[in-house]
Amino acid sequence: MTATRPGGRSAKVRDAVHRAAIELLAAGELDAAIPRIAEQAGVHPTSVYRRWGTRENLLMDAAATRMHERSPVPDTGSLRGDLAAWATGVERAMTEPEGHVLLRALVATVSNVGRPSEHLRLRGADLQKLLDRAAARGERVPALDDILDHVLAPLYVRALFGMPLPAGMGTTLVEQLVSPSE
């Protein structure tokens, strides 16, 4: 038995709560509230309220964490390489049941609160770093909105509507946007 450092314990609670939320969503409990998620995670609801405040914040944190794990902002040395690696990660997340159930829950949450989702803003902030790096190298970079509209949106809509998502589609979308001549 080793003593658990506070940071270690806190990280474990975070992981357990994220996992519980994703499991419940994947099992079809799309409106699972905080007490139910806490129960599934084996933690006290108070801990969840104290840490995240609202269900929306919890889902957003779970989505951001998972997306970051699945599609971190890569550094391959070229814009095309970076964007292709990032889009491949998004594509992979969208072909996993847990990935699109989380996205779907985020979409439902936006509706409830009636204001723009933090989710796309966070994804955009990740991407902006990658674009800034390419611009600093002197590469011509597309607008952030064009990447959201023409790479992220097709992957998201296909996943959300249960359409086929062919392997390699993320890379193809990037190549259409960032032509090799640039």
Place this chain on the structure above:
Amino acid sequence: MTATRPGGRSAKVRDAVHRAAIELLAAGELDAAIPRIAEQAGVHPTSVYRRWGTRENLLMDAAATRMHERSPVPDTGSLRGDLAAWATGVERAMTEPEGHVLLRALVATVSNVGRPSEHLRLRGADLQKLLDRAAARGERVPALDDILDHVLAPLYVRALFGMPLPAGMGTTLVEQLVSPSE
């Protein structure tokens, strides 16, 4: 008092049920079930079950009807004109609260049944007619998937995530896809 023809009455029930479903969704009752929708519409639940069978079918019919009203498949004489008119209709539907709440409900329904949404298939079938007409005139036409990925998807994702949807965006997306030289 005029006697109501059976067709007239049937159409009225259909309208009332569609309207009730959309109202409940817009009011935040995202999981309103058939009995609740029937109550709101002032009809007997049995009539709803008999006509639509499932909540999914009802929402799909409501979405298809509304989308068709808002963005019918136009016939302007040119592919660019047709697509721009259609995309403007989608854009308009997505900037109305009832439009994106319905889309969001459809997305949630796909998750529950775990199979591809009829919604995109129906939208695709509408578009295919327009493309076939342009091809018959000898125009070069884009692939249906490209229209779904690069016109419909950006409009849907911006609406679903509560992002800004600038006026004229539908037309701009069409013009990027169908270049004037073609």
